[in-house]
Amino acid sequence: MGRRVKSLPLPGWRPILTAFTIWFLHFMVCWAAAEIWPHQWTANAVAWAATVIALLAVGAHLKRVRARHAAGQLPGWHYRFAQGAMAIATAAVLFGALPSLVFLP
Template sequence: MLTAFLIWFGHFMLCWAAVEIWPGQDRANHLAWAFTALALLAMGRHVRQVARLAQQGEVLGFGHRFAQGAIAIATVAVLFTALPSVVFME
């Protein structure tokens, strides 16, 4: 159920590392966009996995709603993490 937050954390750390290694350079922005695309693909895969588990009856009730909420929150966090690479583009 915490997979969505782990995806966001990995995305955040990779974007942060890119900015620390190449501050103010386009390379950091491009890497942030690539990391965002990968994170969103991973989130999509996680959505399908949660839906499959719900159909099989392995994730029910509160657990299913929690997983869906975590996915929604983490997806927004991924997009907001990438926002500075668009706003501060030179």
């Protein structure tokens, strides 16, 4: 019969989607806070706390992705796309928190 070759499992899109999920959750928390407490300090405090948590989550995700890439579990182009997604998510989280700094009550 034919020769069977084991291939590495494809990592899928999880490393890329995780960064965008963090961004989405941050946006939803900030939006909900602004809707629940419009023009109040509470909404700003929630936005700032959510921003710190989101940036820590992106940092932890970056560390995990780098470890997977170093172990050979994440091919080059998946790694580059994941890095790009994390850069976009980081910028979006920071810009998402910007209104809470500009529009102080």
